[in-house]
Amino acid sequence: MAETTAATAKAGALYDLGYQRYTGVRLDRANSVRTLFGFSFRTAFGLGRGARSKVIPSIILGIVFIPAIVSVGAASTTGFVTLINYAGHLQFTSFLIALFAAAQAPELVVTDRQYGVLTLYLARPITGILYALSKLAALIAAMMVLTFGPQFLLFLGKVFIAASPWAAFKDEWTILGPLIVGTLTVSAFVGSVALAISSFAGRRAYASASVIGFFLLVPAAATVIRSLATGETKRYLILAHPINVITGFANWIFHIEAKRRTQVGRADLPGSYYFAVMLAVIVVATTVLILRYRRSEA
Amino acid sequence: MSLISTRDLTKAFSPAVVALDNLSLDVSPGIIGFVGANGAGKTTFIRILLGLLAPTSGSAAVLDMDVRGDQMAIRRVVGYMPENDCLPIDVSGADFVAHMGRMSGLPFQAARERAAEMLRHVGLHEERYRLIGGYSTGMKQRVKLAQALVHDPKLLLLDEPTNGLDPAGRDDMLSLIARTGTEFGISVIVTSHLLGEIERVCEQLIAIDGGKLRYSGPVAAFTELTERLVVELDDESPDLAAALRSRGLDVDGNATQMRITVRDDSTYDVIRDAAAELGAPIARMHLTRHKLEELFRDQVVAHG
Numbered sequence: 001m002a003e004t005t006a007a008t009a010k011a012g013a014l015y016d017l018g019y020q021r022y023t024g025v026r027l028d029r030a031n032s033v034r035t036l037f038g039f040s041f042r043t044a045f046g047l048g049r050g051a052r053s054k055v056i057p058s059i060i061l062g063i064v065f066i067p068a069i070v071s072v073g074a075a076s077t078t079g080f081v082t083l084i085n086y087a088g089h090l091q092f093t094s095f096l097i098a099l100f101a102a103a104q105a106p107e108l109v110v111t112d113r114q115y116g117v118l119t120l121y122l123a124r125p126i127t128g129i130l131y132a133l134s135k136l137a138a139l140i141a142a143m144m145v146l147t148f149g150p151q152f153l154l155f156l157g158k159v160f161i162a163a164s165p166w167a168a169f170k171d172e173w174t175i176l177g178p179l180i181v182g183t184l185t186v187s188a189f190v191g192s193v194a195l196a197i198s199s200f201a202g203r204r205a206y207a208s209a210s211v212i213g214f215f216l217l218v219p220a221a222a223t224v225i226r227s228l229a230t231g232e233t234k235r236y237l238i239l240a241h242p243i244n245v246i247t248g249f250a251n252w253i254f255h256i257e258a259k260r261r262t263q264v265g266r267a268d269l270p271g272s273y274y275f276a277v278m279l280a281v282i283v284v285a286t287t288v289l290i291l292r293y294r295r296s297e298a
Numbered sequence: 299m300s301l302i303s304t305r306d307l308t309k310a311f312s313p314a315v316v317a318l319d320n321l322s323l324d325v326s327p328g329i330i331g332f333v334g335a336n337g338a339g340k341t342t343f344i345r346i347l348l349g350l351l352a353p354t355s356g357s358a359a360v361l362d363m364d365v366r367g368d369q370m371a372i373r374r375v376v377g378y379m380p381e382n383d384c385l386p387i388d389v390s391g392a393d394f395v396a397h398m399g400r401m402s403g404l405p406f407q408a409a410r411e412r413a414a415e416m417l418r419h420v421g422l423h424e425e426r427y428r429l430i431g432g433y434s435t436g437m438k439q440r441v442k443l444a445q446a447l448v449h450d451p452k453l454l455l456l457d458e459p460t461n462g463l464d465p466a467g468r469d470d471m472l473s474l475i476a477r478t479g480t481e482f483g484i485s486v487i488v489t490s491h492l493l494g495e496i497e498r499v500c501e502q503l504i505a506i507d508g509g510k511l512r513y514s515g516p517v518a519a520f521t522e523l524t525e526r527l528v529v530e531l532d533d534e535s536p537d538l539a540a541a542l543r544s545r546g547l548d549v550d551g552n553a554t555q556m557r558i559t560v561r562d563d564s565t566y567d568v569i570r571d572a573a574a575e576l577g578a579p580i581a582r583m584h585l586t587r588h589k590l591e592e593l594f595r596d597q598v599v600a601h602g
Binding site: 026027028031035048052053119122123126 | 370371373374378380382383384385386388389393397398402404405408412415419429431445449450482
């Protein structure tokens with residue numbers, strides 16, 4: 001029953017229903033982590049945010065999914081089952097997900113710092129490190145949508161367009177392992193670097209510029225240094241080039257011979273080297289991120 | 299049960315910058331004002347209670363939970379409203395407060411219901427579905443209060459909640475705080491550098507200056523300590539001050555304006571009689587407050 005107070009008449013505002021204490025269940029810290037993960041995952045796509053926040057994620061989602069959709073669609077109507085290959089698609093998306101990470105990693109961490117929301121989070125039952133790891137997991141998960149999503153669509157396409165889906169599935173299912181490991185590694189590689197860089201920026205624009213800078217300038221610098229080097233050093237310097245590292249890794253995990261004329265092909269390094277470099281970068285970037293938020297633990 | 303208890307609590311950011319200096323306090327539940335000039339150590343104190351800062355030495359406990367060991371348990375039962383901006387711009391008030399409720403451990407549905415309830419309590423209605431970026435300062439302060447209340451805390455820590463508000467907004471915020479404290483039965487610690495507004499809603503008062511405890515006790519006693527009667531004269535009357543002092547009053551000032559400590563109602567009679575005797579032309583008399591800084595300076599002198 002809503003009894004109105006004197007204030008109602010004045011402000012036309014306050015209905016006094018009396019204060020209800022909350023007596024229901026209170027969940028544990030894992031719930032806080034899941035909540036932050038879910039909220040951040042939605043933020044990465046601009047969900048629950050203003051219309052402007054949805055523009056860039058929508059465009060990038062469109063660009064990575066449309067080739068896969070068109071490819072599957074064309075194959076199903078013509079019955080002609082040559083689809084884009086997985087490694088090719090992973091390389092094609094690697095630049096786009098770098099762009100996505102540059103645009104959205106700052107949305108996850110820079111705004112919390114810039115607008116002071118981080119203070120509110122840290123006054124809740126969650127530590128600085130858990131905050132950082134929840135954000136990282138959310139960004140990687142969002143990037144998996146962009147990397148694994150279209151690939152999985154291609155997989156489904158290959159299976160269901162085939163004359164005998166079951167036979168096709170038996171032929172194809174072994175690709176799912178490399179597909180998951182491959183897209184997860186690339187997502188974690190790009191995502192951890194982007195988030196670590198963003199965690200130091202005061203403004204979203206600086207963070208985005210720094211992340212794009214990393215994925216443009218580091219390859220450029222690596223190429224220049226590489227052109228000056230000779231012999232064995234030259235071969236190994238390919239590992240300093242993030243995009244080539246992704247290419248080398250994608251070739252390795254999908255068992256594809258690198259094209260002779262590409263840098264990766266000429267370097268001719270074992271594929272596991274690329275994988276090792278990516279894991280090392282993921283570990284370093286995550287450590288930097290944790291150190292950045294550790295102080296908040298007190 | 300003790301709401302807050304500290305023993306020799308010290309926080310030194312560097313040997314030269316000591317924010318809190320051997321603070322020992324025992325506070326019982328209620329609405330507590332925490333006053334001090336800007337930079338006196340109020341925010342540092344609150345951040346230590348939340349476990350956001352580690353004390354350099356000494357100990358502090360909130361609801362008998364230690365700030366070093368039980369910080370997560372403390373944060374579950376404490377609501378915090380920071381002084382500075384702390385709201386995202388492109389999320390709606392309803393979504394944000396519900397999110398913060400879930401962060402504190404409320405299940406999804408309960409968080410949404412309580413967010414709506416708390417936003418209504420603070421006076422936000424249809425606006426709660428709009429993005430926070432479009433809110434006025436007053437509305438943002440209300441959202442900040444709502445997010446501190448959403449998980450039904452036992453203790454609210456409000457850091458300068460009236461900052462940036464116009465006089466009407468200040469009044470609204472203060473009565474909202476008073477209502478929250480008295481009707482909800484939630485203990486509230488509210489900091490301010492303005493003594494005048496804080497004593498209206500508080501039962502107890504803690505005053506610190508330069509990180510040192512200056513006062514801890516009921517509001518009324520502190521009011522007496524700080525209240526002064528200003529007597530202004532139309533013409534110079536050099537003898538009045540001396541005459542009042544000889545009658546036992548505490549007077550400072552010059553021949554045309556003096557400040558007098560009011561002991562009780564008889565103080566007014568003493569002034570009236572002395573002025574009549576000397577024919578001193580009193581223009582006006584009014585009660586005023588020491589500024590906090592003045593009060594502390596005086597006390598340092600008195601103690602030194």
